[in-house]
Amino acid sequence: MTQLPQSTDRKLGLVIDLDTCVGCHACVISCKGWNTENYGSALSDTDAYGPDVSGTFLNRVHSYEVKPETGPAQLIHFPKSCLHCEDAPCVTVCPTGASYKRTADGIVLVNEDACIGCGLCAWACPYGARELDAVAGVMKKCTLCIDRIYNENLPKEDQIPACVRTCPSGARHFGDFADPNSNVSKLTAERGGMDLMPEQGTRPTNKYLPPRPKDCSGEINTLAPMLEPVATDGKGFVGWLDKMLSALPGGNA
């Protein structure tokens, strides 16, 4: 049903740490791998080896240059996937009921057998978190790896979303935002976790931790490499070599 639940028992989601992410795209690949082999139809690629490559991804990493008022510019890597919004506009616009938000855990899913591929839900999402698969013709989106997080057949440490499991820098955290003592709630409170495009009124579950200001001394002298060599009174072999080379034509002795 496309009516949104008043509230959900749990609010599962991700915290993404923009301070820590190094933009390696490992989460993108592990997401594509897991979700191509498991829940629903595969994430297709078209013209994969030709000039017009295109493919479906549920997680993509942008990079932004941010120029603070003072200090040097920063490069921020910015992973983006479905934020499992509480007021998910993608759900209410769906004419078939294929899109829905689960009351138990707040995960937003697509029932691919009911999806007619009209694309309206992707239009309604401000974040570009939904992609209509070119081959399967159904809407694909992040499932928060429901087939991992509840999968008793996996070892405990693998019962988290593939992207979180893979991230080499610990920039991704998975947990229940309804529990104020969960890892994700605490991180959000401590680090000022923020919503993307709050003005769209979607009330995203996923939170982004802002990059910390860089603690650099301020002055970086770009002329440094052109400075005079520091040691002018070399001793031993190096000193001898210096003297010999300087004596050659073109030397500066």
Added chain:
Amino acid sequence: MHPAKSVIIFTTLSGIGFGMLFFIGLGMIVPEGLMAFIWFAIAYLFAVGGLIASTFHLKHPERALGAFTQWKTSWLSREGVLAVITLLVMAAYGAGLVFLGTRFAYLGYAGSLLSVLTVFATSMIYAQLKTVPRWRDFSTPLMFLGYAGAGGSLMTGQVDYALALLALAGLLQLLNWMRGDGALGKSGSDIGTATGLGTAAQVRAFEPPHTGTNYLLKEMVYIVGRKHAGRLRILSLLMGIGLPILLLLAPFGHLLAALAILSHIVGVFASRWLFFAQAEHVVGLYYGKR
């Protein structure tokens, strides 16, 4: 937004078809027998033809029946439900005229009201989207209704109404363009709020997530042809509104009337193409585009 042919044809033709049913239902023309059959056939050709065109937009049209289920929240679903009810009510009204030579007036009035609601629902599919600030405006439904009224009156030969409604549709079109042009800027969304990384002036898209294109860019960040927008706008107004008005003002002739209709339809097609092609989706902000 990508101006898909199927959706442009759908909104244009079904608008005209339901516009015709509106005037027929009001009893502006009360044909009987074979003439009634022909009038209804033309109206249904447009209305149903438009609806069928819309299913070409679906990747799984074989499941389209499911689209009638979520009318409680979805404008797309409401549009489908309303369209079918309208067509059924007007079919009953038409059957009375064609076979019984009787006019069930209240059925006709109900059909007219339902026709208006159907066109309104069509427009709300677009006007509801917060993600496309250009569309999310009261002028969008008004413009859709204006065009449907103009087309419907033109097709049913209501010259006086057609003159007035064409002029009104033209004004509503101008209003929609004027309000739409600044809509993204006024929406409060920019690359700063999209990323949460600072003000729009401080954040610059440095590297996109992918080297090729993708569904999002093709579907929602369509910018091809925007440079011709100004000329197309003038063309659309001239063909859709100006020329039909001139032709209607000339002494009546069937050829001129047909020309007026043809010109109007071409103009509305152009306007609808622009409606999609010029619409900026906020997801473009993540790519540093608009």
